[in-house]
Amino acid sequence: MAKVTVSLEAELVVEAMVLAGVGNPQDAVELVVRDYIERGHRTEARAAARDEALREIDDRPRQTEG
Template identity: 70%
Template sequence: MAKINISLDAELVVEVMVLAGVGSPQDAVELVVRDYIARGHRTEARTELKDQSLREVEVKPQEPQG
């Protein structure tokens, strides 16, 4: 896998390290990014299931009014 280098605010990285419970800045940021991606996939899966169930609902024609 290709690697990149980025600059981040030190306080931000330290906070992520504490919240993630890891001692390496690289590992902490990688965990946050992987979690963000996983959440996105879970959200997509939930909305896809909801959309499918909405499509499966049969819509009854309305009775003529008047």
């Protein structure tokens, strides 16, 4: 896979290292980015499931009253 070099503020990278629990800046930033992407996919999946459930409810035949 292709690699990209990005410059970040040292304070930001140190914070990522602490939160990720790793001592290597490259690994810390990679873990944070991967986690962010995975969360996005999970959010998309939940939204799709919710939309599908709403579609199923909307597609049910309606009973007329009165």
